[in-house]
């Protein structure tokens with residue numbers, strides 16, 4: 218992660234960069250910010266900057282190109298370690314420690330580094346269980362820091378939500394902060410620093426990450442995620458500075474619009490309403506290429522649900538209530554005889570859009586073929 222990928226936070230980014238240039242790198246730092254803030258993202262960008270192999274004397278960001286930057290970006294750097302709250306799950310039935318969730322953590326952070334504890338618990342399938350950093354984790358941690366860095370200048374240990382440390386784990390961390398191992402930097406990322414031991418607080422350099430202001434979030438959603446201004450402002454008002462929630466709301470809003478668009482479009486195709494299909498084509502054209510592709514992906518997902526529902530409703534147990542009626546009704550027209558061809562149409566359209574074909578022609582062509590396929594007898 219690079220600093221430039223994180224919206225705003227100019228002051229804190231500058232301070233972090235300066236500590237590296239002046240070689241005042243505190244061996245333990247506490248990134249404190251509310252849930253949904255950029256605290257974790259900034260810690261990751263800082264870790265990337267610290268270990269960047271092409272860092273110029275006046276650089277304000279990591280290069281993003283060197284082997285270290287690339288590995289940290291994918292969260293596969295051997296000297297980048299994470300201690301996380303976890304719990305037993307179906308996949309990890311006992312001895313739950315962070316290292317067993319490395320794959321899940323990677324996909325979680327790469328999807329959206331602004332998410333909260335609850336999102337993480339859902340992501341690992343913890344149901345309603347509480348996550349914590351167990352005392353077993355402290356043994357792992359001691360082993361970890363006793364090793365020298367494999368390839369980087371600094372070994373990095375990111376402790377996400379240290380407020381959830383078991384007292385034994387907290388004591389182990391405290392010992393490490395008191396007698397820090399060489400060339401190791403601890404980055405604690407906390408939503409509730411007031412719950413940390415005062416002895417820990419006194420040993421860490423604070424990095425205060427402020428929540429996002431509404432205009433900042435609005436601009437970010439509008440400029441980086443192509444959310445229309447009015448909707449971007451609505452979302453920004455609702456989420457109270459929580460960037461993670463803003464990104465989730467933006468996705469839900471987009472899905473919602475895609476769903477409405479898809480339902481109307483399928484009705485027009487089935488009714489062979491060519492004039493309506495042509496005005497739908499205008500709407501499709503206006504979406505822009507990225508959204509067109511995303512919409513086709515979304516359409517493929519719905520189509521799959523419709524087909525499965527037709528075979529056996531039990532196969533799609535988590536159907537949102539808003540989609541239920543359409544999926545059930547439409548399943549009468551999607552069947553093994555035309556399902557493959559329908560899927561093929563949308564896949565082909567996706568392929569052509571990606572290769573810069575004229576979206577209008579792709580959409581009309583696909584619509585007319587779909588109209589015929591839907592008339593196909595079971």
Ligand SMILES: [Zn+2]
Nearest residue numbers: 269280283286
């Ligand atoms: Zn680099």
